[in-house]
Amino acid sequence: MKCLYLTPNRQNITGENMSEFSEWFHKILEEAEIIDVRYPIKGMHVWLPQGFKIRKNILNILRKILDEDHEELLFPLLIPEDELEKEAIHVKGFEDEVYWVTHGGLTELNKKLALRPTSETAMYPMFSLWVRSHGDLPLRFYQIVNTFRYETKHTRPLIRVREITTFKEAHTIHSTKEDAEKQVQKALEIYKRFFDKLGIPYVITRRPPWDKFPGAEYTIAFDTLLPDGKTLQIGTVHNLGQTFAKTFDITYETPEGEHEYVYQTCYGVSDRIIASVVGVHGDKSGLCLPPNVAPHQIVIVPIIFKEDAEEVLEFCQELTDPLKTDGNLRVHLDSRDIRAGKKFYEWEMRGVPLRLEVGPRDIKHKNVVVFRRDKLEKETIAIEKKFIDAIKFILDSINQDMKDKAWESFNRNIKSVETVDEALESLSKHRGIISFNWCGEESCGKDLEEKVRVDILGIQKEDENIGVCINCGHKATFKTLLAKTY
Amino acid sequence: MKCLYLTPNRQNITGENMSEFSEWFHKILEEAEIIDVRYPIKGMHVWLPQGFKIRKNILNILRKILDEDHEELLFPLLIPEDELEKEAIHVKGFEDEVYWVTHGGLTELNKKLALRPTSETAMYPMFSLWVRSHGDLPLRFYQIVNTFRYETKHTRPLIRVREITTFKEAHTIHSTKEDAEKQVQKALEIYKRFFDKLGIPYVITRRPPWDKFPGAEYTIAFDTLLPDGKTLQIGTVHNLGQTFAKTFDITYETPEGEHEYVYQTCYGVSDRIIASVVGVHGDKSGLCLPPNVAPHQIVIVPIIFKEDAEEVLEFCQELTDPLKTDGNLRVHLDSRDIRAGKKFYEWEMRGVPLRLEVGPRDIKHKNVVVFRRDKLEKETIAIEKKFIDAIKFILDSINQDMKDKAWESFNRNIKSVETVDEALESLSKHRGIISFNWCGEESCGKDLEEKVRVDILGIQKEDENIGVCINCGHKATFKTLLAKTY
Numbered sequence: 001m002k003c004l005y006l007t008p009n010r011q012n013i014t015g016e017n018m019s020e021f022s023e024w025f026h027k028i029l030e031e032a033e034i035i036d037v038r039y040p041i042k043g044m045h046v047w048l049p050q051g052f053k054i055r056k057n058i059l060n061i062l063r064k065i066l067d068e069d070h071e072e073l074l075f076p077l078l079i080p081e082d083e084l085e086k087e088a089i090h091v092k093g094f095e096d097e098v099y100w101v102t103h104g105g106l107t108e109l110n111k112k113l114a115l116r117p118t119s120e121t122a123m124y125p126m127f128s129l130w131v132r133s134h135g136d137l138p139l140r141f142y143q144i145v146n147t148f149r150y151e152t153k154h155t156r157p158l159i160r161v162r163e164i165t166t167f168k169e170a171h172t173i174h175s176t177k178e179d180a181e182k183q184v185q186k187a188l189e190i191y192k193r194f195f196d197k198l199g200i201p202y203v204i205t206r207r208p209p210w211d212k213f214p215g216a217e218y219t220i221a222f223d224t225l226l227p228d229g230k231t232l233q234i235g236t237v238h239n240l241g242q243t244f245a246k247t248f249d250i251t252y253e254t255p256e257g258e259h260e261y262v263y264q265t266c267y268g269v270s271d272r273i274i275a276s277v278v279g280v281h282g283d284k285s286g287l288c289l290p291p292n293v294a295p296h297q298i299v300i301v302p303i304i305f306k307e308d309a310e311e312v313l314e315f316c317q318e319l320t321d322p323l324k325t326d327g328n329l330r331v332h333l334d335s336r337d338i339r340a341g342k343k344f345y346e347w348e349m350r351g352v353p354l355r356l357e358v359g360p361r362d363i364k365h366k367n368v369v370v371f372r373r374d375k376l377e378k379e380t381i382a383i384e385k386k387f388i389d390a391i392k393f394i395l396d397s398i399n400q401d402m403k404d405k406a407w408e409s410f411n412r413n414i415k416s417v418e419t420v421d422e423a424l425e426s427l428s429k430h431r432g433i434i435s436f437n438w439c440g441e442e443s444c445g446k447d448l449e450e451k452v453r454v455d456i457l458g459i460q461k462e463d464e465n466i467g468v469c470i471n472c473g474h475k476a477t478f479k480t481l482l483a484k485t486y
Numbered sequence: 487m488k489c490l491y492l493t494p495n496r497q498n499i500t501g502e503n504m505s506e507f508s509e510w511f512h513k514i515l516e517e518a519e520i521i522d523v524r525y526p527i528k529g530m531h532v533w534l535p536q537g538f539k540i541r542k543n544i545l546n547i548l549r550k551i552l553d554e555d556h557e558e559l560l561f562p563l564l565i566p567e568d569e570l571e572k573e574a575i576h577v578k579g580f581e582d583e584v585y586w587v588t589h590g591g592l593t594e595l596n597k598k599l600a601l602r603p604t605s606e607t608a609m610y611p612m613f614s615l616w617v618r619s620h621g622d623l624p625l626r627f628y629q630i631v632n633t634f635r636y637e638t639k640h641t642r643p644l645i646r647v648r649e650i651t652t653f654k655e656a657h658t659i660h661s662t663k664e665d666a667e668k669q670v671q672k673a674l675e676i677y678k679r680f681f682d683k684l685g686i687p688y689v690i691t692r693r694p695p696w697d698k699f700p701g702a703e704y705t706i707a708f709d710t711l712l713p714d715g716k717t718l719q720i721g722t723v724h725n726l727g728q729t730f731a732k733t734f735d736i737t738y739e740t741p742e743g744e745h746e747y748v749y750q751t752c753y754g755v756s757d758r759i760i761a762s763v764v765g766v767h768g769d770k771s772g773l774c775l776p777p778n779v780a781p782h783q784i785v786i787v788p789i790i791f792k793e794d795a796e797e798v799l800e801f802c803q804e805l806t807d808p809l810k811t812d813g814n815l816r817v818h819l820d821s822r823d824i825r826a827g828k829k830f831y832e833w834e835m836r837g838v839p840l841r842l843e844v845g846p847r848d849i850k851h852k853n854v855v856v857f858r859r860d861k862l863e864k865e866t867i868a869i870e871k872k873f874i875d876a877i878k879f880i881l882d883s884i885n886q887d888m889k890d891k892a893w894e895s896f897n898r899n900i901k902s903v904e905t906v907d908e909a910l911e912s913l914s915k916h917r918g919i920i921s922f923n924w925c926g927e928e929s930c931g932k933d934l935e936e937k938v939r940v941d942i943l944g945i946q947k948e949d950e951n952i953g954v955c956i957n958c959g960h961k962a963t964f965k966t967l968l969a970k971t972y
Binding site: 040044078095105107113125129152 | 522524525526527530531532533534535538539542557558559560561562563564566569581582583584585586587588589590591592593599601608611612615627632636638649651
């Protein structure tokens, strides 16, 4: 690893106040060399090598889960104007945000080409050619690509960008409504497994109708909570019904020889999955990465005194190799000729989960000092036959403990309220998620949003026996969440 | 694997004449479900799941080699007009080919944005910020991205496209001219190792000055030969000298505190690496994939008679599992309820390197019939303790034999000529690469290109003692190649 652009007067992040989350977030992205925001287009950034590795590890986890029963493919970036505009509701949702290619070289194109904001209108004309018979279904595809949104709101790295570099979109095709419904449930399970691997807590809600994906029957979303108390939407699952099937004429032949429209779902995550790993787990010392995604899971720092240098380095190398080869772990031996303390600071800031410190005394006693980044605690463990297993056990514990800690903090920040006043009071005191009873009426919901001046995330649970709506006083049937959102 | 869009009246590729390479190539891309060319924009195609897997395996090989001493990163797709146009020679080479984004939503952008045709002008302004001191150098980066060229020539899938979906570009930065020169040599070694893994033969030449990369001091290229006798450029290495460093002000501080411009190289490969694997190894039976890149390295086909079905399937499963887990091989058990002959045809067409056939008699004798796709030959081998090793040995042999066969055919198609007439005669009789002696003068080279109506690929070797130039009769110093090119 090379420090690309550390400047001498860089401030120490340790001194900062975590409540200034936005500033912390920008600083850690820079200091841990995750992305470089100085690219000369607003909302478009460079993934630096360290950030790219975190992104790659996260995507590997996602791919492994999806590859169980999805097929990865890759569609072109550009979408012809007439295809993009075929589905009226859909295009209305995106028309203000689409980047348009109008020229090739010095020639004006006959037909404008859109940079995909999402790929329904790129894929579905092809699905119409691909789907023939009921025997072909279901089909489950995904791709991981860059998409583009001409955001007019304030942009934020990894959170609100104009080039989404890491857009995972899955698209599935089914012969029945029930099968599509089942796929929605499967997609929820997929994302649960995925976020659990990242240790990211979430609430799952059905978005209110005025906030669903343009063209979908309904949208179910995952939201997490960043340290400033604002929720971040990190995944969405859409039941598309037959809307797009009818627009793009995607039909299949039934066993009886009839032609029927298919049912479709799609679900996606974006760069925000990486933002959430950075934001949820980070602390005053900087980045804190779960071993599942850390570029280096372990860094080995030799504690060298002049006379022992060679022996210590050799010992460290002998410690490194089996962890890599037999343990299949991502291990880095930091043999740079700088002070150990500087190394400690740097690797803590970069979030390496486990640091092994080895000095002459440790060699003598066949010990190693193990420092856990998540707890900022040290212990000494013996280098014996089961050493690799012991280290793996600690790494597993770190994954688990980080997840538990994140969930605890998350759950602490969900408050139940009985009245609008209580909601307002709670919003003024703490920033987090508020749970309340709602009648489900759109007019009432929008009225409430105006009163509390934050968004309804969505419906968490339907229940006939929860009492009355906190806003209109009519019968409530929905356990609902609201929060200040990104 | 699912046959996405096989139609009943699809023609059998086996009956075709390989000399009609172009037709064969298009057909096999379709039939083996590598890409779908029916996407509604000329020169932009869909990677289908099977093709995507081949592409992924090829990229894994490439990444593994590059990751030894390069760092992967990811730059934005869009380049502001003023950055793209900063380097005059460079932009001149691309100005007819650049796609321009002019609108975001309904708003005209203040500054046009180019879809990257290549990323020098995206990366180098940032390099100017990153590079500080001699201690930072060398730096070696790469990214694998999509790039765009508004091709006015006839497009061909994977060969001449408007969206290059698989553009691997490496960019390196050095403090001295010598170090940059060394990197050029290292890049050649990298590509040799890479193409050797794919079994793709190549010639390496220094492109004539009128054919170098816009802005480079010189360009060295890899060309292979497709079955129609036309060469395909599959990799290029550019020594950029200080041209871009001066344009983008990329300097470093020397140990003496002076500020000096850096030296740069860049090198790239594209979708053509996949085109070459398809084109070079394919035969009348369809695709033929080296085990190194095949999505399935082995397919197991049970030979089932009704009464033995269960036993055979169970045996096949027991054969599959250890090959996957202990052997770490990509194995597919084809248990579909269709005729074995249909399976044979399909997997041969899709190029699976090794087929294991298992029937009741094989189970009884503890044998398995092994079919090699490259030689279209069968042998019977015993299922014993070293079975996995035996299979791995065969797969290694296939990699080696396919590479040897490709090189033999390639070398047979390089002809040496002494005169222009001989060159013309040779070009009319066989189509391949022609080797000749050249004086090195640009006017003479261009004159020769006009006479023979094919391109000079480049200089293979400098040698003072090779005689006279076949065109002008003056002293020749360059062993040079020419060929009809893609």
